[in-house]
Amino acid sequence: MKNTKYRNTQDSIFEYLFRFVGLISIALLLGIFLMLLYNSIAFFTDINPIDFISKSQWNPTNDKTKSVYGLLSLLFSTLLVTLGAMIIAVPLGIGTATFISEYASERLKKILKPAIEILAAIPSVAIGFMGIVIIGPGIANLFGLNNGLNALNGAILLAIMSLPTIITISEDALHAVPFTYKEASYGVGASKWTTTFRVTLPAAFPGIIAAVMLGMGRAIGETMTVLMATGNSIAFPNGFFDSIRTITATIAIEMGEVPYQTTHYYSLFAIALVLFIITLGVNIIAEILAKRFRKYQ
Amino acid sequence: MKKSFRQEPFIPYFILLCCTSIVCIFLLIILFHIFSKAIPVLSWEFITSQPHEGMTKGGIFPAIIGTVMLTIITTLVATPLGVASAVYLNEYATENKLNAMIRVAIRNLAGIPSIIYGLFGLALFVQTLHLGTSLMAAGLTLGLLSLPYIVTTTEEALKTVPNSMREGALALGATKFETIRDIVLPASTSGIATGVVLSLSRAAGETAPILFTGAAFYVQGIPGNITQEFMALPYHLYMLSTQHQSIETVRPLAYGTAAVLIIVVFVLNLLAIVIRNKYRNNLK
Numbered sequence: 394m395k396n397t398k399y400r401n402t403q404d405s406i407f408e409y410l411f412r413f414v415g416l417i418s419i420a421l422l423l424g425i426f427l428m429l430l431y432n433s434i435a436f437f438t439d440i441n442p443i444d445f446i447s448k449s450q451w452n453p454t455n456d457k458t459k460s461v462y463g464l465l466s467l468l469f470s471t472l473l474v475t476l477g478a479m480i481i482a483v484p485l486g487i488g489t490a491t492f493i494s495e496y497a498s499e500r501l502k503k504i505l506k507p508a509i510e511i512l513a514a515i516p517s518v519a520i521g522f523m524g525i526v527i528i529g530p531g532i533a534n535l536f537g538l539n540n541g542l543n544a545l546n547g548a549i550l551l552a553i554m555s556l557p558t559i560i561t562i563s564e565d566a567l568h569a570v571p572f573t574y575k576e577a578s579y580g581v582g583a584s585k586w587t588t589t590f591r592v593t594l595p596a597a598f599p600g601i602i603a604a605v606m607l608g609m610g611r612a613i614g615e616t617m618t619v620l621m622a623t624g625n626s627i628a629f630p631n632g633f634f635d636s637i638r639t640i641t642a643t644i645a646i647e648m649g650e651v652p653y654q655t656t657h658y659y660s661l662f663a664i665a666l667v668l669f670i671i672t673l674g675v676n677i678i679a680e681i682l683a684k685r686f687r688k689y690q
Numbered sequence: 691m692k693k694s695f696r697q698e699p700f701i702p703y704f705i706l707l708c709c710t711s712i713v714c715i716f717l718l719i720i721l722f723h724i725f726s727k728a729i730p731v732l733s734w735e736f737i738t739s740q741p742h743e744g745m746t747k748g749g750i751f752p753a754i755i756g757t758v759m760l761t762i763i764t765t766l767v768a769t770p771l772g773v774a775s776a777v778y779l780n781e782y783a784t785e786n787k788l789n790a791m792i793r794v795a796i797r798n799l800a801g802i803p804s805i806i807y808g809l810f811g812l813a814l815f816v817q818t819l820h821l822g823t824s825l826m827a828a829g830l831t832l833g834l835l836s837l838p839y840i841v842t843t844t845e846e847a848l849k850t851v852p853n854s855m856r857e858g859a860l861a862l863g864a865t866k867f868e869t870i871r872d873i874v875l876p877a878s879t880s881g882i883a884t885g886v887v888l889s890l891s892r893a894a895g896e897t898a899p900i901l902f903t904g905a906a907f908y909v910q911g912i913p914g915n916i917t918q919e920f921m922a923l924p925y926h927l928y929m930l931s932t933q934h935q936s937i938e939t940v941r942p943l944a945y946g947t948a949a950v951l952i953i954v955v956f957v958l959n960l961l962a963i964v965i966r967n968k969y970r971n972n973l974k
Contacts, residue, residue: 404865408782415778417771418795418841421834425802425810432813488709496706505710512717514959516895518924519948522931523720526941553716560713586702607801614803616898617924621932641805641898648809648902653817665809669802676801680794 429669432662436462439656445663449629451643453657462660464667466629470544470637471668474619477548477633478555478612483605485552486559490601493560494567495589513557517617524550524622538634542624545633550618555608562607566600566686567593599686606679610672616641640668721952728949731942737950741908750947752909756825756920757894757954763829763916764836764893769886771833772840773875779841780848781870799838807835808899816903826916828904835899836889843885847878884966891958895951897924907933923951 437445440462448463493505524546532541570593578588594601624636625646638646644661651658739749783789811831821827851874859869875882897905905925909918930944931937 400865400868404867407867407870411774411778411782414771414774415783415789415792417775418792418799418838421837422795422799422802424814425806428810428813429806485709485712488706489713492706492710496703497710505714508714508717510959511721511956512713514891514895514955515720516897516924516951516955518895518897518927519724519952520720522927522944522948523723525931527719527723553720556713556716584698586699590702610801614801614805616803616805617928621928641803644805644809645898645901648812662809662813665806669806672801672803673798676798680797 426669429662429666432659433666435654436656436659436663440660451627451638453647453651453660457656460656462656462663464664466627467638467640467643467664468667470623470630471613471639471641471671473630473633474544474547474551474623474637474639475609475612477544478551479605479609481548481552482555482559482608482612486556486604486608487563487601489556490560490563490567490604491589491594494564495585495593509557509560512553513561517554517615518621520550520553521618521621524618529622536634540624542622542636543634544623544630544637547619547623547637547639548633550622551612551615554615554618555612558611559604559608562604563597563601566597566604569600569686570596597686599682603679603683603686606675606682610675610679613675614641614668614672616645620645640664724945724948724952727942727945731946732949736946750921750923750926750943750950753921753923753926753947754950754954756905756909756922757924757951759825759916760829760832760900760920760922761890761894763825764832765886765890767830767833768836768840768889768893772837772886773844773882775837775841776844776848777870777875780845781866781874796838796841800842803898804835804896805898805901807831808901808903810834811899811903822917823902823904823906823919824917825904825920828900828920828922829916831899831903832893832896835896836893839889839892840885843888844878844882847881847885848874850881851877880965880968884962887958887962887965891955891962894958895924895955897922897928900925923947923954927951 445462445464447465448461449465449469450461450463451466452459452461454460489509493502497505525542528546528549529541532538532543532546574592574596575588578592583591619637619639620642623639623642625638625642626636627638628635630637644665647657648661651661736749737754738751740751741748779789779792783792808831811827811834815821815827815830816823821830855873855877856869859873860866864872900922904919905922906919907921907926907929909921927944927947930940930947934940
């Protein structure tokens with residue numbers, strides 16, 4: 394039998410160890426933020442921040458005097474493709490979640506839920522590949538374009554990527570609405586549809602908005618699908634049929650070729666910082682809404 | 691009047707049914723299209739031979755091995771850190787500001803775009819720690835990416851262990867650490883394993899974080915040590931479908947690669963489900 398002193402020492406050593414490792418998440422989040430900030434500051438010593446946020450042209454070249462680092466076109470592309478994705482995914486996602494939660498029989502649920510999980514498990518690079526081989530040619534044929542690598546293609550793919558998130562979390566929110574609400578509604582003679590539309594959906598609303606925000610956060614930060622399916626033209630896009638270049642795609646394309654510790658290298662960290670702040674903002678809003686929803690229960 | 695009052699309108703139901711069908715059709719088209727085009731390519735030779743003649747012929751063996759090795763490193767990095775972090779949150783942490791901050795940090799880490807993890811890996815592992823573009827740097831990067839998922843799922847698993855088991859051990863004179871090591875962790879092993887395997891299936895399909903931390907389009911032979919660049923299935927699919935000189939010639943190989951990648955991810959998911967079911971039975 395080991396002596397008590399040894400056991401107590403072991404106990405306190407491990408307590409400190411667990412406490413130390415427990416801090417790793419904060420350290421990592423802070424580390425990522427500081428890394429982006431540090432490299433962005435190096436960028437802003439070369440380039441005026443006001444030029445960065447007000448110019449629409451992104452054209453880094455080897456010749457320093459001719460390089461233009463304007464955020465607007467990249468930011469607009471990111472927002473455009475995300476908006477398109479949400480226009481497709483929000484009605485489809487909420488509709489599907491309502492169907493699964495309120496209408497589907499137990500047997501159907503047992504098929505639908507794993508199907509959504511399978512959709513969530515498909516790697517983004519495979520979805521991007523679908524954009525090249527199916528959706529791209531489809532769009533080109535349908536609208537008589539030279540190629541289908543444009544914002545619309547990216548929006549459809551991002552919708553597919555964010556659907557599982559929106560469906561699963563909305564369904565949880567609908568499921569969490571107390572049954573007494575529905576009983577009260579049925580009790581005053583409302584039909585199933587009226588109950589769903591006027592009672593269950595409004596009660597689950599904050600949770601559904603949280604689901605949409607999380608899906609949107611996923612779409613904004615998605616790299617491979619937009620990189621493969623949107624053509625990556627740096628011209629300022631005019632609409633869904635134009636080729637676009639998002640923030641994520643720009644980082645993916647240019648980081649591989651850029652020389653270490655040049656203005657161009659630092660510029661990619663600066664746009665990553667913008668992306669980081671946007672996704673963090675979206676996630677924090679989602680979290681506040683989800684918390685309010687939990688309180689409401 | 692009485693009749694119309696409880697009658698179900700058909701159109702709203704039909705709309706919801708349509709939404710669900712469209713989502714399912716997306717899934718079926720993706721799977722059917724990839725597998726129908728991949729079947730002629732998939733063969734024992736395809737998964738066990740080296741690519742040759744500028745990638746236009748041969749198989750994807752090095753990419754499969756690369757992905758497997760990468761996943762193993764990711765597990766070795768993320769599991770100890772993730773489990774220890776979850777043990778702290780569930781067994782030691784009291785409700786205070788710091789611990790609330792840790793939980794907020796974990797949820798936000800899960801929402802950070804994977805490409806930013808790639809940049810972080812590049813700046814920290816490749817450049818600052820001089821690991822170079824290597825299997826090690828990419829594995830560490832994916833390990834950090836998987837960390838928040840493993841912490842969350844492990845904490846869920848630890849929560850299912852009834853408090854009476856902890857109290858029983860403590861009452862018999864076990865220290866807190868002994869209780870965790872001998873009672874809490876063994877009772878939640880399968881729950882933890884489910885979460886780890888699921889997070890690995892995500893990591894195995896990730897491309898953006900390994901773009902500039904170590905993935906390469908072609909590496910002679912299989913990587914002999916972890917300081918070398920490596921081939922990986924998702925990166926291979928990306929390169930074959932967008933960057934190859936003769937994209938149409940290698941298209942069948944791209945379908946084959948996509949199919950193998952999806953199979954790898956599904957097998958890991960299936961494994962997670964098997965472990966989860968076993969776990970439910972054990973609890974009964």
